[in-house]
Amino acid sequence: MDTRLADFIRDTPAGQEAERILRSCVHCGFCTATCPTYQLLGDELDGPRGRIYLIKQVLEGQPVTEKTRLHLDRCLTCRSCETTCPSGVQYAHLLDIGRQVVEEKLPRPAGDALTRFALREALPRPAVFGPAVKLARILRPLLPTALADKLPPAAAVNNKPWPTAAGRARRMLALAGCVQPELAPNINAATARVLDRLGIELFEERKAACCGALRFHLNDQAAAKDDMRRNIDAWWPHVEAGVEAIVVTASGCGVQVREYGHALAHDAAYAVKAARISALCRDPSEILVAERDRLLGLFPGGSRGKLAFHSPCTLQHGLKIRGAIEEFLWAAGYTLTPVADGHLCCGSAGTYAVLQPELSGRLRHNKLAALNAGAPQAIATANIGCLTHLQAGSLLPVRHWIELIDEVLT
Ligand code: SF4
Ligand code: SF4
Structure with missing residues (x-):
């Protein structure tokens, strides 16, 4: 052009x-x-x-x-x-x-600007988001539907312990993230338990937090780059100490960390470190693919019922990971049902469900119809945003796939 x-x-x-x-x-x-x-x-x-x-x-x-x-x-x-x-x-x-x-x-109208400001400032800060979620659970009946939808009830939050083994020769860092520790703390813990079975220690560095995606996609790229630099500073001592990978269990965050090298390519102080961080970033499925034969040997066999897998856009289009998770779920004993138009978005897309509720709702309706078509007993996905978005419209449980693998192994 x-x-x-x-x-x-x-x-x-x-x-x-x-x-x-x-x-x-x-x-x-x-x-x-x-x-x-x-x-x-x-x-x-x-x-x-x-x-x-x-x-x-x-x-x-x-x-x-x-x-x-x-x-x-x-x-x-x-x-x-x-x-x-x-x-x-x-x-x-x-x-x-x-x-x-x-x-x-083009300055935004005041209401739109205020909503975006609140999302930019509250969501990426665990110290703000955690108490805000607890308060929001109490005030749920007063919240707009698009916000209330995103809140899993406290009783639904599964928080099993991390494995106790430490000091293994093979060590990997996990991104703690911003909203996931409050909404679904079991996802990183489940990943740690699965990796523990493979002889790998997974740990979090709590000085790192939001990957930067929230602010980046709300068009505050300067603040997003500050989030990235803070994470790089927090992770760098562990990189120098030889961690094998930085494991990101939310595919939306994984895409962002994979982009650190590109986003900071013109930052003289951070360009090299950012490229190294991006090169170390892994979705959990990529770790399991590298350990495939050992993992398959751990599955006990048996059938676990019908499951529909929703592949997030950030997984299939962003990280270009296709088919690996489905293979592990089949091997774990699940029967995956066919899902039409699997390439289409569920409408979550970060803060899109809040900012574009009508379009987001239509996309979720269509996605859930496709997921439910094969009469599954549960839905699995790979991104916290998709998980909470789909769960809000579904009577079936929506889980992170690594939690299902963890349950089969324990
Ligand atoms: S597919 Fe779309 S983005 Fe790609 S070259 Fe054609 S018009 Fe451009
Ligand atoms: S909504 Fe359409 S234009 Fe935007 S990223 Fe998706 S496919 Fe591309």
Whole structure:
């Protein structure tokens, strides 16, 4: 695509990256067919090709309008379009650049700005989010549905202990995260127990917290990079001490940590460290693939019933992990039911369910219909955001897949 970027951005690193990405798009439109928002709304501007065109206009210096922002806000950043694109267009990086420019050039109405400020400031801080969740559970009847939906009742929070063995030769770090320790603390503990069976010690460094994804996707990229630098500082002594990997049990956070090297590539003090952190980042399934034969040997056999697996967009389109978790669940004794349109987003997408509740609700409705079609007894997924979002609309239990593997092994 021919481009002529405006002076304000042309010679910046973001401008050069945007120009390269824009030029790689041949405008074929294959991506629109697999875009969830295009499928729902049928508007070219709510598909990737239309959004790329809108971003091009903004970067070429044309006025930023409410319409531009609306169509960019409606994007889920699910990256289904990247999986489909035959030209390898890095849509998500272009969207990040376009959204940041739009945010700077067009102030949001007060109510929208306040909601985004509250999400940016509360969610990534465990010291704020933890007490806020406890208070919200008490005030649940007064909360907007989109927020109340996200809150699992305290009784549903499963928190079994971590394994006690320490000092193993093989050690890996786990990202503690921001909302997951409060909403589903058993996920990291279950991962630690599974890895313990494989002779690997998993531990958390509590000075690290939010991966930065929340603020990054709320267009506060400066604060998100501060989150990344804080995590790098917290993890670096452990990296120097020889941890094998940084295990991220939420695929949404995994995509972000994998992007640290890219996000901080122009930060002289952090670029090298950030690239090293990204290279060490692993989804738990990647660790288990490397230990596949030993893991399969630990499964006791037997049948555990029907299960529907929802592969998060961040897992299949972001991390490009497809099929591995399903194989482990089959091997553990679950019968996986077929799920139509597995490439489509469930509508969670970070804070999207709060900011775009109508579209998010329609996507969840469609996703749950697809997941329930094979009459499973439970649903499994790989990302805390998808888990809480789907659980809020489902009578079936929705679990992180590693918890199911843990239960089979114990
Ligand atoms: S992003 Fe890819 S699939 Fe979509 S229009 Fe551009 S080249 Fe075609
Ligand atoms: S990231 Fe998802 S919602 Fe956004 S344009 Fe691509 S396919 Fe559509």
